[in-house]
Amino acid sequence: MPEKKALDTRIYVLDTNILLHEPLAFLSFKEHDVVVPMTVLEELDYIKDSKKDVARDARVSIRAMEDLLHDATPEQLMEGVSMQGIGAGDNAPTGSLSIFVDHALPADQHIFTSDENDNRIINTALHLQGQSSPRQVTLVTKDINMRLKAKGAGLAHVEDYRTDQLVSDIKYLSKGFHRFKGDFWGEVTAVDSRTEGRDTIHTLARDVLPEAYVNEYLLDDTEHFAGVVESVNEQEIDVLDLGYERLMGHRAWGISPKNIGQAMALHSLLDPHIDLVILTGPAGSGKTLLALAAALEMVVEKNMYDKIIVTRSTPEIAESIGFLPGTEEEKMAPWLAAITDSLEVLHKNDENVKGSMSYIMEKANIQFKSVNFMRGRSIQNAIVILDESQNLTASQLKTIITRCGEGTKLICSGNLAQIDSNYLSAVTSGLTYIVEKFKNFSGSATINLDGVVRSRLAEFAEEQL
Known part of the structure; x- marks a missing residue:
């Protein structure tokens, strides 16, 4: 059983830019093992004392790895130190973190002739791919050119770091408003309207807009209706009636909106x-x-x-x-x-x-x-x-x-x-x-x-x- 589990898990080799992008990224790989090449530590060491805006991120990453590895022997450090017990929940890491001494690789195992840092990290991933087969070895980097070089050098698996990526394509990003085709009231079969002071609030069935969220603006093609979602529960949504003309009539510091998008922006800015x-x-x-x-x-x-x-x-x-x-x-x-x-x-x-x-x-x-x-x-x-x-x-x-x-x-x-x-x-x-x-x-x-x-x-x- 342990061997089966080992084959199911992967080995991820991290590039420096991953730890600068998210200093605790090595904790995001769940049951998989993480390898940090020595060249990455050298780059972090150089950056932590620089005046670049990522110097703090380099220091945070170094401290976090040191907290995990400070009691490990050199042999354990190269073999891998378990990350189990750090964090809680389903995403807590259970794999190991190890440091790979890429400088010690024999010359005949180097794919690249030049001794650049990126090449050393790719060599590490290629070496582990050969040594750890059939386990999958994946190089993780945000450098597009490095991903191309690694693929060209024979590395089977190269990825971008996507743990903090919430949408697969920018076209799926929330726009902040929903436009109904035709007349809004043609979409609504039942509504309960009430007045609170000067405001009119419509309570609609949730299935009119199943994906509705709070402060989402609602428009239609007739350019008469405009509203904003006030609250959402499993059965209903409350919509504050703004009125298209009233929304377009907002002014701030002498300027008025030129289109409905600017009108919605001005409304939220002044709220x-x-x-x-x-x-x-x-x-x-x-x-x-x-x-x-x-x-x-x-x-x-x-x-x-x-x-x-x-x-x-x-x-x-x-x-x-x-x-x-x-x-x-x-x-x-x-x-x-x-x-x-x-x-x-x-x-x-x-x-x-x-x-x-x-x-x-x-x-x-x-x-x-x-x-x-x-x-x-x-x-x-x-x-x-x-x-x-x-x-x-x-x-x-x-x-x-x-x-x-x-x-x-x-x-x-x-x-x-x-x-x-x-x-x-x-x-x-x-x-x-x-x-x-x-x-x-x-x-x-x-x-x-x-x-x-x-x-x-x-x-x-x-x-x-």
Whole structure:
């Protein structure tokens, strides 16, 4: 029986980028065995002391492995140390973790002639594939070129790390709204309507929209009905009637929506009961402008929040920000030009545009912060605008979301077609992850803006290029 179990389990060889993407990734393989080549430890050692934004992730991963392996002898370390007892539940690991000394491989077993780190890791996987047959050996890496090289070198199984991937294709990602074909009321056979103050709430049978979730907007093709799901149970859903024209009539800081997508976004942005608003969509759909207009409306006009914190992350920030002159906010200004551009648009009709912008930035207490310095903070009673969030991993977004204290609203915006990270794709981006994870949270709303309103040039480019 033990031999049968051993053959059923696999051996996973991890690349460095997996442990930088998710430091505790080695605990995610359940009953299977995990091998970390010595070259990976060397790369983590180099990165942990660097100024890169992944240095912390490298340190977390090293500490976690050390906690597991600190009592093991060198022989046990190479043989494999059981991970049983770490964590609880069905996904708790029961396999082993081992360190493979890839430097000790004989020269005649090297497929590649050059001694690059990627080649050493592939050589490790190839060696284990030969030694451990018929057990399946799989190399796990987020490096697409490395996956191609490994396959070309004869490795049978190569995978991306998909534990944090919640959708198989970006077309299945929640849009935040559902559009009924034809007339909405034609789909409804029974309804119980009631009035609460100025609001009208319709109670419908769940089978009208079986996949409904809280704060999902409902539209139809007649452009008369618009509503939002207030609550969901096994039998019924409650829908707040918003009215198409009333929804389109929302205004914030002098701007009004140009399409129904912007109207839904503005409604969720101005709703004080929603703590997290996620805006996705192509370049030019109005994500940043709407977020800033709603933030100014709530801070300056309605005094609902004390300040606006604007932050974003790019792969180069950690390396480049130190070389720019000035304070942290002055260093961040080039990266957050999209915000100042939007401020300029909002005040383009003022007599003195620069004077208006300076006054509003002071009045609204707009602060530009690097996402690298958000860790450890507790942000109270503020609006946080996180721009270009498609470049963040799920763990990085978790770090930012958990900074938000009492009375803080977080607005995440991003275009999943413009990911700059070397190891993220549309389906593995942290933005995609939180869209799906927060779908059933009553304090969050997601809107996919699908119309380009920046200019006809931008609209044509988005469609044709």
